[in-house]
Amino acid sequence: MSLPLLPPLPDLLQACAGRAEREFASALAEQGAADSWPVGFREDFRRVTAASDFVTEQLLRDPQLLLDEQFTGLLQRELAHAEMRSLLQACLADCPDEDDLGRRLRRFRNRQQLRIIWRDVTRQATLVETCRDLSDMADACIDLAYQWIYQRHIVQFGTPIGRHTGTPQHMVILGMGKLGAHELNLSSDIDLIFGYPEGGETEGVKRTLDNQEFFIRLGQRLIKALDAITVDGFVFRTDMRLRPYGSAGALALSFNALEQYYQDQGRDWERYAMIKARVVAGDQQAGAQLLEMLRPFVYRRYLDFSAIEALRAMKLLIQQEVRRKGMADNIKLGAGGIREVEFIAQVFQLIHGGRDLSLQQRSLLKVLGTLQAQGYMPATAVDDMRQGYEFLRYTEHALQAIGDRQTQMLPDNELDQARVACMLGFASWGEFHLELMQWRARIDRHFRHVIADPDEDEDEQAAGAAGLEWLPLWEEAVEPESAIQQLAEAGFDNAEAAFKRILDLKRGPQVRAMQRMGRGRLDAFIPRLLVQAAEHDDPDRVLERVMPLVERVVRRSAYLVLLSENPGALQRLIRLCAASPWISEQIARYPLLLDELLNEGRLFKPPLAPELAAELRERLARIPEDDLEQEMEALRHFKLAHRLRVAASEIAGSLPLMKVSDYLTWLAEAILEQVLALAWRQMVARHGTPRRVDGSLCNPDFIVVGYGKVGGIELGHGSDLDLVFIHDADSLAETDGAKPVDGAQFFARLGQRIIHLLTTQTTSGPLYEVDMRLRPSGASGLLVSSLAAFERYQESEAWTWEHQALVRARVLVGCPRVTAGFEAIRARVLGGERDLPKLREEVSEMRAKMRDNLGTRETAAGTAVNAFDAGQSFDLKQDAGGIVDIEFMVQYAVLAWSHRHPQLLRYTDNIRILDGLGELDLLPLEDVSLLQDAYRALRAVAHRQALQKQPGKVAADQLSAERGTVLRVWRELGLL
Structure with missing residues (x-):
């Protein structure tokens, strides 16, 4: 989004700028550099020092900082790729000891922090650039500090060697949260997890160390280098609490231990955190292997709609903490804050990411783009969240630029309020605050729509959607006669059969074996199902076709959560199952297809051929080449999903x-x-x-x-x-x-x-x-x-x-x-000249054999006098006047005439070959049009029969006009 243009400094900030200007001039004079005032920097200097006490403090401590930055031009341009790392490498060259390492890291950080705040406040950097620079700085500091310490560590303790591979081991450092997503703010702490590939012992010294002990000690030294506060400040506050077992866990774990922990004990909030995990330092190649090992923990192979419950619980805890601590003015944790936008994005990632690989990415803004592009959320909602998020992040940077403090609380003093409003481009705090609250209200509205518990809304409509009036029937809290009467009044033609179907499910072995959580989900779902079934034209058919699916998924109750949480998905399920037993059978056999019901835009709009091929290539590219089982499953799921989308689109008429x-x-x-x-x-x-x-x-x-x-x-x-x-x-x-x-x-x-x-x-x-x-x-x-x-x-x-x-x-x-x-x-083969009488005879003979073997016996394959009687049946494909007759006529025409008209060989489908026969005047245009209409009509009925799981036959008195046309043209071509 675009912020308003920067306004003139108000009087309150003019005074701050003037004081900083005088003190900086005095500091220059003390260093004998009074004439070195940076040319052309005065206005930017006043704006930045008025906004940031941190920048002012750094410049007064070391005026040379600004002169150096001006000389190198780093205030006026973006850093190139990897330039941050190169700058730090130069800074650490010939670093003699650990104390000096800490000093150089902190001074580098302060210099870069000054540069980044300067460019942010003066609008020379976008939000993305600011976050990227901060994240690149963290990456460089962590990795180069690690590499420096590692080399000294192995001299002291030996080189850690893998027990199984026999190779030297390096640590893998995962950056979590905003660091992992390249989204650090101006005063972020960094969340890290330390791992190493395998156990073993160090070699090369007299007293060996276990690999875990080696890396724990190394990790402690690294944290000290980054986190300890000295006279030069700190590099990054370092938080290790996201590691397995939190503060009580070992500081570093082997890959096997990490995998075992997340597989056996990983909690939902840890999946949430691991979405953004990225290898920020250490062994990148081994780190990629680790992330691949942990991917199944984060992105479940099957639909995982139950993730929303965990996120909802997390949000509830945060809201309670906000209320307890009075943090309504916290732009991260409060209502409509940054965290809510993150939650919205990660809800979709956790639910759908196992299937939709486009959601397996770290950047929040890119995920929002995917939610819009893939139809998960309306464009207007995504625009609101994107712009609101960017406004909040700009505000967060303004708050933190003031004193280099990790805060998301709106200020309560006039000076800092003026600073924030001015940095965001507003002439007053009131104007800024009004805009901020409007964005927060929009975000909170979308958040509530996505993540709020549908049962929290107490109005009548929500109560109806939750199916509260059907709960006593499901719980058998009413007499059977009353239950049957309720079903009859709701529109069930055979209320007794419907009630029996419900009781059979409730008392069946599958439901009796359910765990408490799953049973609770079923209890929430069945009343909702009955509400929507009762609204359908044929509620009996709905129960008949949906209940087998429910029986199949009760042991994987996340699917029930999906349908409970998404009334639209349940409506689409009912609509499709009622329209087609073939679809209901497919979904019952393969419940993972329920995922397709969530996105109405995608469900009823299958992709074109290039998009289909590209999507499948992308899916398979994410699977290791040696994992044949997963590749075969991916192919099958892809086919099932897209075949369902085509069938749904056909039923919907789109x-x-x-x-x-x-x-x-x-x-x-x-x-x-x-x-x-x-x-x-x-x-x-x-x-x-x-x-x-x-x-x-x-x-x-x-x-x-x-x-x-x-x-x-x-x-x-x-x-x-x-x-x-x-x-x-x-x-x-x-x-x-x-x-x-x-x-x-x-x-x-x-x-x-x-x-x-x-x-x-x-x-x-x-x-x-x-x-x-x-x-x-x-x-x-x-x-x-x-x-x-x-x-x-x-x-x-x-x-x-x-x-x-x-x-x-x-x-x-x-x-x-x-x-x-x-x-x-x-x-050459098809274009050869043929003896037409012989060709007609051979085509007719083959067709007669097919009719004899495959046609309807009672009507002599549609050739007997009773072939059009209402009491008889007509085989759409094999009987006379059916699909195969049209195909044979087209094939006969190509074989008969393509030696003179090779353009007939261009296409292989009947409709376009018929077009060619008409254009070449080989068949009358009227007959071509009639044959094409007949062909479409016959195939359309065949498709409908297939979707109804019915044989390809209809009553013989149907489609009589189409059949008559086909038989007439057949005779006119001389076929017998």
């Missing part, structure tokens, strides 16, 4: 049929891209890289071709994938790895690996069912064909029906060079 198929196809392509990459990486690691005919290495010279629905960009909700694998490598040449195999064997195993990754049943189900029967020679053929073998087969051995299938074939993922080769073969 996504038309053709777009549904587009999204489902893009989803399959994004997953196949990563599956191929994963399988390739594993195969190359095991066997090395196969070779091309010219001896060069493949990269990867392999493609995955999609046939059928995926090839035609027409996937449905439960579609399997018809795939063919092709390579263009030297089948005889061996790979270049430690366990070489020939090219043919390598690619056969690669194909097997891909199928394994796609079809393996995990806790989240398989990715896709895969059908490979369309490969050359079908089930008896090789799993992976060479490009040359594929070409030979298509040109000399393939049946007409295989060429029909090739019409809908396209490369989904793989090597661009081999893709071009495949497309050239496809064009």
